[in-house]
Amino acid sequence: MKNVFKPASRLNLPVYPFADLERKASAIRNSGKSLYNLSIGDPDNVPPDFVVDAVKKTLDNPQSHFYPSSRGDQEVRKSVARWFKGRFSVSINPETQVCITIGSKEALCQIAKAVVNPGDIVAVPDPSYPVYHRAGCQFVGGRCMTIPLSVENNFLPDISSISDYNVKLLYLNYPNNPTGAEASDAFLSELGKLVDNNPEMTLAYDMAYSEMYFCSPPRSILEFTPNAIEFHSLSKMASATGYRIGFAVGEPERIAALIKVKEEIDSGAPYPFQIALSAMLNAYNGVKPPDELNVDRKIYQNRKLSLAASLEKLGLSVYHSNATFYLWFFIGKDEMPFINKALEKGLLLTPGSGFGKYGKGWVRASVTAPHTDIEAAANIIANMSI
Ligand SMILES: Cc1ncc(COP(=O)(O)O)c(C=O)c1O
Structure with a gap:
């Protein structure tokens, strides 16, 4: 029989950039050649023992065998609220302002289903995490409005003209992937005003890298406005990308809308990993994280500094930042x-x-x-004629 199957048109996306890179990488590995892979933001450090132990122990708890709730366990939501108060000095209500998510990626996609109608404008920074304009816009029939980020502006967008458009959903992400840029207080204060003056717009503020900083702790947008929704994750905080656990916090009606979407689609995050999240958050003392996280930060910072120094010796222009484990550098007109x-x-x-x-x-x-x-990578680059 002739196969007449056609995927839905929303899947007419260019190949997901990282999937394409991963395919190329496995082809090289399969050919037996060695490969240094600095392409994926998947921490090579391991989660702290107490986080792994929390998962192991919780597996024996009968509660782990049942469906979790789509909004997340009540005690875990309380841990999120406590952490938020200690980390950002912001009070949030664990009953109405927290939703536990299956990592932050799914929630960043589901929020679009919760707020965007076909034809609505979704504003997306460029460059940015591809999920925003793909699942966050194209999957829901949104119209993508690009907000350019440039080195001259420290990769902070000019948001002064956003009010001129009827933006329904605005994605922003600091500390930033891919640039490593951090949001200044002045920028966050301007952003907070923009959100307050545009009540029909939803700001989805992505803080997946909130704990991956080397200098001053990044601030939450909820310190500047109560009207946004913010996304956090255990992935980079505890080197636990495989645990698929995170949370959304913020304005109650938007959190309720997100939960409603999740109730239709998933049955919540697995309980043992919710407990792992709670264990990590409870190990904070105010802003101060557990020692394990400080050790990881130092490792990433040293690696980043060392690679930056090697690239600068070659005359390459590096964007220096004090956050994320990404080094962003300029090659010329075309990097390919x-x-x-x-x-x-x-x-x-x-x-x-x-x-x-x-x-x-x-x-x-x-x-x-x-x-x-990292040293091998620097040597490879040094031996390339650029
Ligand atoms: C900017 C940004 N947001 C969100 C995510 C998703 O992380 P997770 O789904 O593991 O929480 C990533 C992952 O790389 C990211 O780079």
Whole structure:
């Protein structure tokens, strides 16, 4: 029988940039060649023992065998509220302002289902995490409005003209992937005013990297306005991307809408991983994280500084930031010849254009690999004629 199957038109997306890179990487590995992979933001450090133990112990709790709730366990939501108060000095109500999520990626997609109607404008920074304009806009029939980010503005967008458009959903992300940029207080204060003056707009503020900082702790948008919704994750905080656990916090009606979508689609995050999240958050003392996280931060910071120094010796222009494990550097007009040449030599990096057209010419190196790999990567780049 002739196969007449056609996927839905919403799947007419260019190949997911990281999936494409992963395929190329496995082809190289399968050919037996060695590969240094600085392309994926998947921490190579391990979760703290007490977080792993929390999962193990909870598996024996009969509650783990039942369906969890879509909004998340009540005690875990209380841990989130306590953490939020200690970390950001913001009081949130665990009953109405918290939703436990299956990592932050799913929630960043589901919020679009909760607020966007077909034809509505979704404002997305460029470069940015591809999920915003793909699942966050295209999947829901939104119209994507690009907000350019440039090095001249420290990768903070000019939001002064957003009120001129009828933006329904605005995605922003600081500390930022792919650039590593951090939001200044002045920017957050301006953003808070924008949100307050545009009550029909939803700001989805992505803080997946809130704990991956080396200098001053990034601030929450909820310190500046109660009207936004913010997304957090255990993934990078505890080197636990496989646990798939995170949370959304903020304005109650938007949280309720997100929960409503989740009730239709999933049955909540697995209980043992909710408890792992709670264990990590409870280990904070105010802003101060458990020692394990400080150790991880130091490792990433040293790797980032060392790679930056090597690249600068070669005359490359590096964007210096005090957050995330990404190093963002400029190659020239088009980064693809550089990316391809590096791949031939066994080094996988992420092309900036995978994050949008304003990322063209830039390259992202994720320092989530051992220091020896970072040194090997620097040597490979040094031996390439750039
Ligand atoms: C900016 C940003 N937001 C969200 C996520 C999703 O993380 P998770 O779903 O593991 O919480 C990522 C993952 O790389 C990211 O880079």
